[in-house]
Amino acid sequence: xxxxxxxxxxxxxxxxxxxxxxxxxxxxxxxxxxxxxxxxxxxxxxxxxxxxxxxxxxxxxxxxxxxxxxxxxxxxxxxxxxxxxxxxxxxxxxxxxxxxxxxxxxxxxxxxxxxxxxxxxxxxxxxxxxxxxxxxxxxxxxxxxxx
Numbered sequence: 001x002x003x004x005x006x007x008x009x010x011x012x013x014x015x016x017x018x019x020x021x022x023x024x025x026x027x028x029x030x031x032x033x034x035x036x037x038x039x040x041x042x043x044x045x046x047x048x049x050x051x052x053x054x055x056x057x058x059x060x061x062x063x064x065x066x067x068x069x070x071x072x073x074x075x076x077x078x079x080x081x082x083x084x085x086x087x088x089x090x091x092x093x094x095x096x097x098x099x100x101x102x103x104x105x106x107x108x109x110x111x112x113x114x115x116x117x118x119x120x121x122x123x124x125x126x127x128x129x130x131x132x133x134x135x136x137x138x139x140x141x142x143x144x145x146x147x
Contacts, residue, residue, distance in 0.1 A: 011036075027051075039066055 006016040017032040029050040037043040041062050048055040061069045067087065070080040079094040086107060092099045098115045112121040 013040075037062070041066060 001022070002020040004018040005014060006018075007013060008015040013036055014034050016034065017030075019030045019032070021028045021030070031048045031050055033046045033048070034042055035044045039062070042060055044060065045058045046055055047058070056073055059072045061072075063069045063083070065083075065087065067083050067089075068081055071078045079092060081089055081093075082091045084090050086103075088101065088103055088107065088109075090101055092101075099120070100113045100115070102110045102113060104110055110122065111119045113119050
């Protein structure tokens with residue numbers, strides 16, 4: 001695999017990436033062109049297969065807090081994201097699949113749950129495919145916490 005990088009002179013941001021990938025006897029040459037929004041986030045990436053001249057434009061949108069809101073390829077939304085007031089991602093939708101992210105009171109990610117309520121990934125001791133088998137927090141309900 002060969003790569004070449006070109007940076008934008010005024011900002012030193014990545015402007016273009018050229019890549020050659022060889023698998024067996026087939027070599028694919030790609031060029032990725034990057035553009036940025038006013039807040040410095042990547043706004044779009046145009047990927048061109050230089051072998052076939054087919055281009056895909058990926059557009060990334062952000063909310064007013066510069067958090068990734070959606071990703072679209074050639075105008076088709078591939079993913080969208082929502083966040084809570086603590087800047088934690090609380091949902092991700094990709095196609096027909098929505099995943100919810102559950103956190104404890106300290107902001108630690110506990111689990112990823114699908115729209116049917118099935119735990120797919122757990123960091124809190126619950127087995128995938130089951131409901132929680134542990135408390136959401138070590139705090140006692142109604143306990144006063146001095147911060």
